[in-house]
Amino acid sequence: MLKLTKALLCAAAVSMAGLVQAADPIIIKFAHVVADNTPKGQGALMFQKLVGEHPKLKDRVKVEVYPNSALFGDGKEMEALLVGDVQMLAPSLAKFEQYTKKVQIFDLPFLFNDLAAVDRFQQGPQGKALLSSMNDKGIHGLAYWHNGLKQLSANKKVILPKDARGLKFRVQASSVLEEQFKAIRANPRKMSFAEVYQGLQTGTVNGTENTWSNYESQKVYEVQPFFTETNHGLIDYMVITNAKFWNGLPEDVRSELQTIIDQVTVKVNEQAEALNRTARQTIINAKTSEIDPLTPEQRQQWRDAMRPVWDKFSDEIGADLIKAADESNKAS
Numbered sequence: 388m389l390k391l392t393k394a395l396l397c398a399a400a401v402s403m404a405g406l407v408q409a410a411d412p413i414i415i416k417f418a419h420v421v422a423d424n425t426p427k428g429q430g431a432l433m434f435q436k437l438v439g440e441h442p443k444l445k446d447r448v449k450v451e452v453y454p455n456s457a458l459f460g461d462g463k464e465m466e467a468l469l470v471g472d473v474q475m476l477a478p479s480l481a482k483f484e485q486y487t488k489k490v491q492i493f494d495l496p497f498l499f500n501d502l503a504a505v506d507r508f509q510q511g512p513q514g515k516a517l518l519s520s521m522n523d524k525g526i527h528g529l530a531y532w533h534n535g536l537k538q539l540s541a542n543k544k545v546i547l548p549k550d551a552r553g554l555k556f557r558v559q560a561s562s563v564l565e566e567q568f569k570a571i572r573a574n575p576r577k578m579s580f581a582e583v584y585q586g587l588q589t590g591t592v593n594g595t596e597n598t599w600s601n602y603e604s605q606k607v608y609e610v611q612p613f614f615t616e617t618n619h620g621l622i623d624y625m626v627i628t629n630a631k632f633w634n635g636l637p638e639d640v641r642s643e644l645q646t647i648i649d650q651v652t653v654k655v656n657e658q659a660e661a662l663n664r665t666a667r668q669t670i671i672n673a674k675t676s677e678i679d680p681l682t683p684e685q686r687q688q689w690r691d692a693m694r695p696v697w698d699k700f701s702d703e704i705g706a707d708l709i710k711a712a713d714e715s716n717k718a719s
């Protein structure tokens with residue numbers, strides 16, 4: 388009898404150990420639409436690496452990164468997050484208007500003078516509050532990652548707003564960005580990121596706006612002979628997760644993951660400007676396009692032409708929020 392009990396106990400122990408060993412790791416699919424050699428692409432890979440090396444997480448969590456719209460692209464990725472087909476995304480801040488009108492603030496043209504001002508706003512109380520502004524929709528914001536300031540590109544030389552009249556510009560899925568191009572009497576056209584190169588190549592659109600790193604990594608310089616250094620707006624990201632998934636994680640796993648995200652955020656935000664500078668140089672070296680800087684007077688014309696967009700969205704976004712963001716331009 389004793390022997391039998393012992394044998395049973397042993398068998399139970401063995402199968403328990405088997406269970407523990409076989410316990411499936413938590414899978415975090417992190418999908419995004421850009422290339423690996425961009426601020427966001429690098430951030431996603433850094434996150435994967437740090438989780439993979441972390442003594443408490445490496446056997447419990449597995450991060451899979453899907454760049455270049457390989458798993459889900461614009462238009463599908465948010466739904467995929469909400470139904471649990473992916474667990475993390477970092478969409479551009481221009482892609483949230485279906486879920487909150489407030490995040491539209493980041494698309495207002497000529498709002499931030501530089502990334503230092505963006506940092507002051509994002510890390511201040513109002514910026515931080517926006518991270519949880521979509522929790523009721525099931526989306527939880529974990530961090531902001533920088534890409535950088537936007538430049539214009541076109542199939543003709545565009546120095547002043549009037550040069551852009553009548554041109555078709557690709558925009559992200561953002562009403563603010565549509566209005567921004569309407570303000571200069573150009574024709575905005577919403578298009579997903581994966582379609583941009585072809586759209587420009589075939590002439591579906593004549594120009595676009597993006598950061599140097601996105602232009603370079605998508606080889607947009609092959610199909611756009613002119614870039615205008617306008618620095619007129621921002622492409623930044625909100626790293627998001629499915630709120631239910633996140634809240635359902637074991638407490639210790641969640642807090643270690645948040646710590647890693649915070650570390651990655653510091654690095655991404657430190658590196659973004661340098662990555663964009665390098666990408667700009669690569670475009671110059673390719674010798675396919677000209678990059679036109681603007682004089683302060685020329686840039687002022689763009690500002691004057693686009694600024695009325697602020698008033699159009701001030702009710703939706705909130706005048707107080709816009710004021711707080713504008714004030715972040717004053718160095719503290």
Ligand code: LMR
Pocket residue numbers: 420421427478479534559579580597601622
């Ligand atoms: C775009 O669609 O142009 C950007 O949002 C792509 C990105 O994620 O940087």
